[in-house]
Amino acid sequence: MSVCEGKTFRYSNASIISYGSVAGSVESEGPFGDEFDEIIKDNKGSAQTWEQAEALFQQKALKHAMDKANLVPEKMDLVFAGDLLNQCIGSSCGLKDYYIPFFGIFGACSTFAEGLILAGAMVNAGYVDNAAAVTSSHYSSAERQFRFPLNYGGVRTPTAQWTATAAGAAIISASQKPPFIKAATVGKIEDMGITDANNMGAAMSGAAYDTISRHLKHMSSHPEDYDAIITGDLGEVGSNMLYELFKRDGISIEQHHKDCGLMIYDREKQDVHAGGSGCGCSASMMCGHFLKHVENGDLKRILYVATGALMSPTIVQQGESIPGVAHAVEITYK
Amino acid sequence: MNISNQEYGRIVKRVSPPSSMTKTIPMAFVVGGAICVLGEALLNMYGAIGFSQDNAGAMTSLTLIFLSALLTGLKLYDRIAQHAGAGTLVPITGFANSVVSPALEFKSEGYVLGLGAKMFIIAGPVLVYGISASIIYGVIYYIQTLL
Numbered sequence: 001m002s003v004c005e006g007k008t009f010r011y012s013n014a015s016i017i018s019y020g021s022v023a024g025s026v027e028s029e030g031p032f033g034d035e036f037d038e039i040i041k042d043n044k045g046s047a048q049t050w051e052q053a054e055a056l057f058q059q060k061a062l063k064h065a066m067d068k069a070n071l072v073p074e075k076m077d078l079v080f081a082g083d084l085l086n087q088c089i090g091s092s093c094g095l096k097d098y099y100i101p102f103f104g105i106f107g108a109c110s111t112f113a114e115g116l117i118l119a120g121a122m123v124n125a126g127y128v129d130n131a132a133a134v135t136s137s138h139y140s141s142a143e144r145q146f147r148f149p150l151n152y153g154g155v156r157t158p159t160a161q162w163t164a165t166a167a168g169a170a171i172i173s174a175s176q177k178p179p180f181i182k183a184a185t186v187g188k189i190e191d192m193g194i195t196d197a198n199n200m201g202a203a204m205s206g207a208a209y210d211t212i213s214r215h216l217k218h219m220s221s222h223p224e225d226y227d228a229i230i231t232g233d234l235g236e237v238g239s240n241m242l243y244e245l246f247k248r249d250g251i252s253i254e255q256h257h258k259d260c261g262l263m264i265y266d267r268e269k270q271d272v273h274a275g276g277s278g279c280g281c282s283a284s285m286m287c288g289h290f291l292k293h294v295e296n297g298d299l300k301r302i303l304y305v306a307t308g309a310l311m312s313p314t315i316v317q318q319g320e321s322i323p324g325v326a327h328a329v330e331i332t333y334k
Numbered sequence: 335m336n337i338s339n340q341e342y343g344r345i346v347k348r349v350s351p352p353s354s355m356t357k358t359i360p361m362a363f364v365v366g367g368a369i370c371v372l373g374e375a376l377l378n379m380y381g382a383i384g385f386s387q388d389n390a391g392a393m394t395s396l397t398l399i400f401l402s403a404l405l406t407g408l409k410l411y412d413r414i415a416q417h418a419g420a421g422t423l424v425p426i427t428g429f430a431n432s433v434v435s436p437a438l439e440f441k442s443e444g445y446v447l448g449l450g451a452k453m454f455i456i457a458g459p460v461l462v463y464g465i466s467a468s469i470i471y472g473v474i475y476y477i478q479t480l481l
Contacts, residue, residue, distance in 0.1 A: 150412070150435070151406050151431070152412060152431060152432060153406075153411050153431045153432075154415070154423070155415065155419045157353060158350075159350045190335060191339075192342045192346075193339035193343060194343075202346040202349075206335055210335060236351070237351075241346060245345075
């Protein structure tokens with residue numbers, strides 16, 4: 001059987017000129033709490049509902065990114081944004097007052113990489129001068145849509161992940177300043193037959209393995225060529241699955257692998273089970289932490305692989321399995 | 335993918351940590367037991383202040399439901415439940431929590447389509463099948479008395 005290999009895009013003229021991040025209270029108490037641009041301690045800010053709160057997070061994340069680049073909404077050409085809520089209302093409600101040409105995108109927790117790839121491509125092709133990628137997730141709005149009411153006393157399983165209350169925004173433009181978007185591999189939908197909605201890491205790791213493998217192959221590179229291979233939110237189970245899958249090929253990626261879901265919280269002290277998840281998890285970790293280190297040259301070459309579990313509560317209740325997808329973006333200092 | 339879903343599933347099973355039963359079962363026993371002790375104490379107290387046995391039982395249930403609803407509203411019930419597990423889920427307090435928590439959660443969608451419509455999303459199945467089972471039991475019991 002022949003397998004679709006896909007393509008790895010090469011970018012020659014796309015740089016992440018600015019980025020902003022906003023996080024909530026639990027995230028602020030995590031190990032990277034002081035690296036985010038803004039913390040909204042009560043997770044709500046001036047919003048009345050959790051959905052509006054998530055919208056506010058996106059609005060603020062993009063504002064921080066625009067302010068850092070001395071840009072105003074009128075000077076923005078395009079924005080790609082997405083979140084986990086039905087109809088991506090976190091994005092449409094959060095960004096509506098900016099009046100920036102808008103594409104709503106959905107890739108579950110892989111959305112931020114999807115946004116970077118698309119925004120980078122539009123800039124690289126010369127269609128626009130700048131384009132933003134924005135994503136968010138919110139623990140409280142995700143819980144009520146996907147699981148149970150916040151104050152319900154149900155117990156999570158050890159494989160369950162904690163949706164991050166956070167947002168990240170990056171603005172891409174043609175510039176000679178790092179971090180540069182160098183290459184990207186678009187993920188395929190991989191359905192590994194996982195039906196447990198409390199084990200998202202397992203549902204996504206197959207997709208991560210496939211995308212990373214293809215990217216390395218197309219770039220003729222090896223895991224050790226990267227300062228870090230950063231997966232979005234595989235969590236503990238998904239990360240271990242990823243190691244197992246690469247082990248079958250005789251490749252060891254543990255030394256070079258980092259997972260935003262495992263990093264964003266202090267899993268010893270915070271009751272987050274298998275780690276963090278949500279579009280905002282890897283977006284805020286990239287925009288709050290990693291991109292800074294690529295910009296100043298601490299990290300020369302990273303592979304950011306955002307992973308998404310394309311989960312719908314309806315199909316899970318109907319007994320269907322949860323497909324996963326993962327998009328890879330190679331970001332470099334030079 | 336160069337791996338079958340069956341084999342993938344086997345590896346997932348291996349790397350997924352199970353619930354720690356040495357921790358969860360004793361916690362459920364202790365907290366669930368404590369709630370029952372509280373229930374007994376309330377029953378004796380209501381009996382001592384002059385309630386009949388039936389009424390004292392009803393008052394005990396009402397008090398536990400009230401306490402559970404209050405703790406849910408104060409955002410404390412789910413925190414206790416994270417450690418207590420089935421200990422807080424199984425007694426009547428868990429049922430009260432499962433009604434009050436969606437009522438609070440979905441109030442933002444209005445009193446009719448939010449609170450009213452979604453109040454029983456968790457407790458609903460328990461009511462449907464609990465009441466159905468009691469009707470079937472009642473019919474069997476009635477037929478038995480005729481024989």
